[in-house]
Amino acid sequence: MITNAGSDGHSALLTLFNASWEACKLPSKWKEATIIPIPKPKDPGAMRPISLLSCVGKTMEQIVLNRLTWAVGFLHQDLFAYRRGTGTAECLSTLLCAASSGDTTVAFLDLEKDFELANCPVMLLVRKGVCGRLLIWLRDFLSGRAARVAFQGQTSQLHQHENGTPQGSILSPFLFNILMEELISLPLPPGTKLLCYADDLALYCTGPAHAQ
Secondary structure (H helix, E strand, O other): OOOOOHHHHHHHHHHHHHHHHHHOOOOHHHHEEEEEEEEEOOEEEEEEEEEEOOHHHHHHHHHHHHHHHHHHOOOOOOEOOOOOOOOHHHHHHHHHHHHHOOOEEEEEEEOOOHHHHOOOOHHHHHHOOOOHHHHHHHHHHHOOEEEEEEEOOEEOOOEEEOOOOOOOOOOHHHHHHHHHHHHHOOOOOOOEEEEEEOOEEEEEEEOOOOOO
C-alpha cells in the first residue's frame, strides 16, 4: 500500500515523518499493537502471539533504525542475531571452534518472554553514544505502548504495556541486542565465554576438565 501510494502519498508520508522527528514524538496509533494468538503446530494448546503494528509507523522505525545503527556503531562480536552478515551458522562455528581446541563444557540457556520483559533503559543508549533528538525520539517510542488481543472474532480493550520492547517492531531487535551486549560484556573467569543468538545463550568453558 505504501509502495503504491504515488508521489502525493509519499510526499504526505515524508511530511508526517519529518513532523514526528522534529517533535520527537510518535502518534499514539503507532504505539498500539493488535496481538493475534496463533496455535503452535506441535502443541495446539500453546499460542504464539503475533503482534501487528502500523505499517506507516514501522516505516518510520526503519528510518530511525538507520540513524541508530550509525550512532551506536559496532556491537559485540559475540552477538549473532539481528545483524547483517551473522547468524546461527557463525554462532555454531564459533562454539565448535572453541570445542575443538580442548575439553569444553557448555551450558545452554533460553530466555523466556525476552521482548516482553526486556527493558532497554535510556542510560544504555546514552552509554552507546545516542544523544539529542534521536535519544528523545526513542524515549517516546518506548513509552506509552498499548496492545489489544484479537481472537476468534473478539477483540479486547487496549491495555498499557510498561515493560519490554514492542514485539513486531523494527527497532526492537536492535534495542534487544544493546541490552544483551551488557550481559555478554560482564567479566567472566579465564577460558569462559558467552555467545548470544537472540534469547538463546551458550556459556562455555574451555580448559582442563578439573578447572571446569
